[in-house]
Amino acid sequence: MTEVSIPIEQLRQQQPRYQGISPGHRACLGCGQALAARLVTEASGPDIMIANATGCLEIFTTPWPESAWKVPWMHSLFENTGAIASGIEAALKAQGKSSKVIAMGGDGGTFDIGFQALSGMLERDHNILYICYDNEAYMNTGVQRSGSTPHAAMTNTSPPGKARMGKRHLKKDIISIIASHHIPYAATASVAYPSDIRKKVRRAMHIEGPTFLQIHAPCPLGWGHDGSQSIAIARLAVETGLFPVIELERGALANVMPIRNIQPVTAYLKAQQRFRHLFKKADQRVKEELAHLQALADHNIEVYGLQSDHTDKLDTRGAALVHRRGKHWA
């Protein structure tokens, strides 16, 4: 049994890193989004204001009448975070205040219903960092497909059956659409790489103007995996090429996280119940779907040049390495 000589609440006050979210939130066990949001606040620091779309993050951090947030935070509707954040930013500007506004939404709130408000926010050049927690479905309402749900994944509205093998359509290439707004900085990141998230948030915080960060965040409930595997699965998404970790400046590709040991997509898919229909029996349809998913990953690796040539120390392997006394964390 672990014991320390000071009260645990006091110890919590002495932690060497700022966190904008406290425990007590009601996220599921091993929630990738809860972790991602906390990592964002670790890098942003306390001088921020958040507009948060309806969705898991909003729900699990603010069970009435409590809040897990330590920073000013406002709940928007599901569809209008971009607009709410724009308003906050304009108001702050009018008051001559410099707090950074951060908009947060799920993939549903970003790729689908909130997209118009987001696009307007980018187009109007607001000084806002927009963060999309991408768990690839509408989780908060019980796992419905979104524009972000990957091809062939099972959700309650894309069930596998005789007619089709899970979601018929492809995952929307949101980062390209965002980048086409010609904004200064747009990037993707994964909860498997906390230092990378924090670096990207810091970078975006320093940019005057609209910036966008899409964070891949496994959802144990919706993806059908044990909460203990969230990081391992997030890492596999990156290492297969299915989720490219990239940075775009003014729409142009500026940087990628190269993959040291490229993994087959089956390693990633097998670990999740939402793809279990692809492993039940190896008929022709299944073979084709698996080959299709592998082709999508290969395509990403090719277009973004993700294969590591071992020159970048912070490739998928290097970025994960540990050191005594945590000397490696950014």
Place this chain on the structure above:
Amino acid sequence: MPILTRGAFAQADTAKMYKTGSWRIQKPYHQHFSAPCHNACLAGEDAQAWLAYFSEGHIQKAWETLVSVNPLPGVSGRVCHHPCETACNRGQYDEALAIHHIERYLGEQAIQHGWNYPLLSQTRHVEKIAIIGAGPAGLSAAYHLKQRGYKVDIFDNLPVAGGLLQIALPPYRLPRNALQAEIERILALGIDFQAQKQLGRDFSLEELHPQYAAIFLAIGRQNSREWQVDGVIPHHLQNGLDMLKEWIALGKLDIPDRLAVIGGGNTAIDLARILRRAGAKEVHLITHQAHPDSSENDMMNAIPREIIQAEEEGVQLHTQRGIQRLLLRGEQVIGVEMTRMQTMQHADGRSERVSFRGTETVLHVDQVVPAIGQQLDLKALEHLSTTVEGMPVTVHGQTDQPHIFAGGDMCLRSSGTVSGAIGDGYRAAIAIHHTLQNTPLPHPTQTTTITVEQLNLHYYESSPRLHTATLTVEERCKNDASAEVETGFNDEQAKKEATRCLSCGNCMACDNCWTFCPDSAILKTQENASNSSHYVFDYDYCKGCGLCKTECPCGFIIMQDEA
């Protein structure tokens, strides 16, 4: 709690009032597992522990941790067969850590900087302990008893302490300045070394008993095992260990051109190597055991590295060969007749050496030297139950007499190694201490060793083991025959190699758990928590997701069902 109306606002940071720990069905714990290097070390060293200090740059603290168990790291770092490295988990990832090289480096640093042994206990006891034999077993026991506050006298029939290390291990792999420095540091703790006092000649066990509360016997094996060929013992042959001792004492040997050494252990190999250094043109080593490169069970006992170096130096190995008879011209040996042999396993587990008819060959040599092992000299041990094959003792060296303990080569269970002897001395010292203080001996608990599967290897970079230079064969045999063959690590190499340690089963304070917990339920402490980790679980909020366990590289976190 503030009263809030609908549509108003929530106070910041109030979700903490709700304790999500109540959701938990599995609970994470910190669990220190023994690293394989620790369990494999015959001296009892916990390499993981001292490597941790080392890789954090606390070199002296690393040495102090090491010598709190093994007071002779400069010796063991050079001559131990390092089973720790055979067991090292890193071996299943890329290459095992060069533990012995770092151990040796620490031994060197301590000598260079004149470090003193850490004070392990403040207590002083009135009891006096007698130790017979100043080999590694006796020295280790003396050190540990002195460190526990006893008065210790060592008796040895030789004029110098060190046992076989001093008189039989060739200086080309155990330089005498390193040996001497470590022996002197032990004796300087205030141990009385009584030289040239032989048990059985100058005193008996019975005479010692009234003065000394306990006796630790560590007299090694003084009699050479007799070699039989064709049913007779050729008494006129000079024995291998004696020749080795002579060369070490005098630096030269009177030998013919061609010799055959019989045996597959360290003595045989060392003898063969010094024969080459002493100028022999042909040195053959004949053993019924198999070459370490083969996949046979019955492998040569000598350390593989030494066998390879012997071959480099021109020693010709005849493995899995037996000698049928000596070829004589009058009294003079002119050769041997060899046959092929193999050790065969029977279904019931017995093994038997079989020689194959029709494979006889003749080897012409001028001298045959048996070096097939040593036996216990029973003189002066009459009152203890033992045979020439070794004295039966417990793990803690207890004999059939309560105040007499024994360890090292003389025991039946001995591994015949330096590290085994050091460990025997350590364990016997603990047993003597508990016996005298009338406290129960700690159970030799079988600690669970952490396997490589329990680690998360994703977090470690693959990196090759560092190697050091060895002298060329010319440098070894032609120039200074005593020059140390293997070079040690320099500062940079030692540091680099130490950081390759995976920290199996113990927290390396990497912050992974602290960073990944989605519920901020792991807190970092500046001071150590009671379990030696730097982190504590806040069970008020931990939901028991198990993420921290999965992502701990060292296997230091386990999950257990909630009671």
